[in-house]
Amino acid sequence: MTDGLLPAAQAEALLLHCIDYRLAEAVSHYMRGRALTGGYDVVALAGASLAAQTPEHPEWAATFWGMLDVAIRLHGIRRVLLLDHRDCGAYRLALGCDLARDHDAETAAHAHHLRRLRAEIAGRYPAISVETLLMALDGSVEIVP
Numbered sequence: 343m344t345d346g347l348l349p350a351a352q353a354e355a356l357l358l359h360c361i362d363y364r365l366a367e368a369v370s371h372y373m374r375g376r377a378l379t380g381g382y383d384v385v386a387l388a389g390a391s392l393a394a395q396t397p398e399h400p401e402w403a404a405t406f407w408g409m410l411d412v413a414i415r416l417h418g419i420r421r422v423l424l425l426d427h428r429d430c431g432a433y434r435l436a437l438g439c440d441l442a443r444d445h446d447a448e449t450a451a452h453a454h455h456l457r458r459l460r461a462e463i464a465g466r467y468p469a470i471s472v473e474t475l476l477m478a479l480d481g482s483v484e485i486v487p
């Protein structure tokens with residue numbers, strides 16, 4: 343490189359996850375385990391999939407869609423990983439209840455938002471594949487079908 347410009351870059355995926363500091367290391371560990379380290383863009387918004395849909399904060403959704411568009415145009419990403427997590431404070435604030443007390447209700451709330459965002463991404467970007475994931479506080483990740 344002699345002209346100061348970065349080489350044309352290619353990334354595999356865009357990761358949307360929550361801002362929650364408790365899971366920062368677990369998220370990095372998970373992405374390492376997926377062999378995606380060094381190959382993904384990141385958007386961190388409180389509530390992850392919820393943030394991209396919450397009517398209380400339309401600017402959060404706008405940020406997500408803007409970053410997704412940039413990641414596609416700039417890095418040619420082909421996959422989006424939507425990574426929600428259990429005991430999420432953003433879900434607690436938005437829904438007005440503590441879902442962490444009811445495992446099944448918590449799973450259902452995340453599944454609802456993850457699936458709805460996946461469908462919206464598919465509608466806007468049919469060539470992009472979307473993974474819907476839910477992380478527990480111990481760092482384990484389950485796939486939400």
Ligand SMILES: [Zn+2]
Binds near residue numbers: 362429
């Ligand atoms: Zn959270």
